[in-house]
Amino acid sequence: MNRLRLSIFLLAMTGPPQAARAQDTAPLESSLPGRVEAALRQAEAVVSLQADFVQDKIAPFLRKPLRSTGRVEVKGPCIRWTVEAPRPSVLLVSRQDIRVYYPEQSRMEIYEPDGALAGFASSPLPRMARLREQFDLRLDGEAWRDGFALQLIPRADALRKHLSWVRVEVSDSDGIARRIVWADPDGERTEITLSGIRVNPDISDRRFTLAPPEGTTVVRPLRRDP
Template sequence: MPTYLKGAMISALFSISTALHASAVDRLSDLLTRHDGIQADFEQYTVSEEGGRQEHSSGEFVLERPARFDWHTELPFEQRIVSDGEYIWIYDPDLEQVTRKSADNQVGSAPAMILSGNIEALEEQFDVRQIDDAPDREVFELVPQEADSGFVRIRLLFSGELLTELLLEDSLGQRTSIMLDDIKVDPAVDESRFNFVPPDGVDVILDPGA
């Protein structure tokens, strides 16, 4: 094949790939940002290489975009992670301990970027592909652009245009599935949920830089 034809073919393939990426990013952005808030129950599993469920936790969360949330793990051990947009508070009742860190420390957290709908940050760090676009099911795959990101891939499953599952595979081969249920969009939420006040008698640890 003549060199000029090879060059033209490579250029065409690159253009198609770029167009598909842009289309996938636009669609993912539409799905993640069409609602200002979301409330749901969650179950989180560590998934073995054979696909079996191992470590398990469950609870419920509410999120108000762009940066406020209350993630409440109920089982097997209670924990609350609350963000008021400025600080993130991690409360472990069993340890009688609260850790406060700057919300800016969560900017690089892929699950936080996904749930908050921060599509610009996602596009900067991941190549986005849509790998399933059935009428009632859409699946996106996010592959990190940097090898040291900690993740190999992330898959997002939407059912009825609602995010219902996140599957994260890290660089050590461990896979984590976060499944969402009883999803409510734009719920009426008491503002006090995002204003965490440490209970009396607990140890408060200030994370460096917070």
């Protein structure tokens, strides 16, 4: 699994992305900044979160979207994505690393985030200042009845090689994303929709530890030996 793609996946799940036309967007600083900041301030009060998710991957080579469903849990700096169908897997993000466990294959992949993307991987609710470091932020002109949509365009060439744009639909009521969409330069698009959101539930810390069961093959695909 590509580390950059994985980090982008995590970023999208946590907060802000369909591409909007240039004339349909307005710079964030000049369009409803008070509304945006008020909603995101509410999100800062979120210390834990649970929700169901549906992810659809749309690509030119796929006859129909590839759908997966599961549950996401957030607590502090940690986030856990548990995919239940069509094939089970667990993606766990902490400050230390990113772990992906495939029980059917008895395989665990461990990634060590670094650089600018490490901040996204370790923060379920990225701050606006951090997003501005890596993206041009705009309000998407396409109406969304329950809040507003942010469009993120990557600034760095290294990021643009893997990501064309991100769109996030954010609720006015709590500042939490309900739908995230992003696309890559190859024409693949990923759409994630959250439902059944519970804010500040009591989640055990054990949910955010992922030790490989005995017999599991553990690999570090991006590790560089000295």
